[in-house]
Amino acid sequence: MRSCTDITTGIILLGLCGVGAWSVSNIPEAPTEGVGPATFPTIVLVILAALSLGLLVRGLFSAGRHKWPEAAILKKTMCFIGLFLAYLAGIVYLGDFFATMENPPFHSGMGFSVSTVLFLLLALPLLGRRRPLEVVLVACLTTAGVVAAFGGFFQVLLP
């Protein structure tokens, strides 16, 4: 009886503790004897490594609890996560693209608006909304609403 989730989590955390230890080793030493800038992160890392080891050992001997969805649902969820990451990347790259244009159609918010409309046009059908009119209306109205609220009312300089 073992928990693969706990074992994997324990191994990943131990790996991250290793990265953290390398990073902490680059922190300058305390000028005088006693507590310096590296002391607190070192204590935290040592305890975290011990706890991760505890999780790994516990995972070897007990089933543990986890809430992973069925394969088909997980596949669709990963698609949604991929779409979300592409959306954020779209905001960054389209924002840069419009910012470097000589005569951009709007002063700000073009990258955000285009990415948001595209994201909603793809995400809504993925989540089961099949009526094209509903999808287009939600995509356009949401984008207009968010841009008006943040860009207009709250004066946020959207990318």
Added chain:
Amino acid sequence: MFEPILEGLTNALSLGSLLANLMGVALGIIFGALPGLTAAMGVALLIPLTFGMPAIEAFSALLGMYCGAIYGGCITAILVGTPGTVSAAATMLEGPSLTARGESRRALQMATWASFIGGMFSALVLVTVAPLLAKAAMSFGAPEYFAVAVFGLTVVSSLSTGNMLKGMISAFIGLFLATIGLDPITGDLRNTFDNPNLFSGLSLVPVLVGLFAMSQVIVTVEDVFRGVTLKGGNLSSKGLSLRDMKDNVVNFLRSSVIGTLIGIVPATGVSAATFMAYGEAKRFSKHPEMFGKGAIDGIAATESSNNAVCGGALIPLLTLGVPGDIVTAIILGALMIQGLTPGPLLFVEHPVTVYGIFAAFIIANVLMLILGLIAIRGSNKIIAIPSGVLMPIVVTLCAVGGYAVNNNMFDLLIVAIFGVVGYLMIKCNIPQPPMLLAMILAGIAETNFRRALSISQNDYSIFYTSPVAMCILAVSLFVLIKPIYDSIRAALRGENIAEE
């Protein structure tokens, strides 16, 4: 003395604050009512909207959202038997039976009045107890503050989901993440991997948005893919009578006391308060056999206790800087974004803001009553909004919310990372609240730990020669050891039973 109280009250009653409070309560009721949207998500998404506002306006919106969302959870619990928020889980024990009996309007009206009474009772305790506690905490020095931070962390780690090991792992990850950026005392750069975006540390808002809003969206999306949908419940015509209210006066009071006290103890959780209040209402009821079959007293108990938790949870937050629950942990982040450091000094340095927050909380409860009674009429339509439409819209709010505070593209990466990490944490059963709380409390813990050692010239006895610090650290140790002791005892008992 009365000048800051009056000024705070005037600020909380200004048009801007009232509109912010109204918006917060209205959005809160919607966030609370819809499964998949949580109070923590609502407050996290509201912070980017409020950071440019004056402090009292900002807290009017946030506290409105907090009260509205805790109340709103009862709508779905009563009408369709699915709690909108965790706080309404106990309401489900009676709500669906009352709806089946054709008394859904009566149940919803009772829930609204009970939430109002619980909220107002806790507001009264907040206004009277918080200044006294802050006065007592004025004598706290570095060792005591370090002990308070340790206490907050241990309580959250051990009680968050009943899984102490994973709770502590979450807290220690948060503590390490908080060390990214400038050292608070020497100003040295730590754990930045030479990335200039990390020199000032991880920005709290994108972390909040990713961890509590985006991750929850992904979890809800799974339900959409499974085809889980809610249909609007039936709203009956039979309403609440004056007799119902009169019969529950003691019940309201008892449940409000339970809720407020549990709220004051950090991280004990709203659900603990509601189930305890429900149990006590059943114990003292003249008709305990009716409980579970649609007893209106059960709704009165659970709903007055869960809203009473709100005011209780604000007491340790404002006086000691230790949040009582996850939403107040996010509100703690909002206080810091506004440049306010919670703790006893807040009462000395910003008394107008403190009294403004008190007034805003009372106003939020009044608005919750008014909007709640109005919302009952359209409640069956609110809960019928499909998650398939809502979730992509929330994603766009997460993106703009994460970006808006610093206008920094790097923050979008933080939203993405913490959104995915938060989702994986939910799947691996690792609680997220300890990580956030640790990120917030790490500064207090580390600074005071080092300051105390600097005062004592590296003599660790400073932590146990201060009686207050020693008491708090002893309670923290007890909180840590108790679950371990309980699980060993349970395991041994299990073995004995197996042998027999």
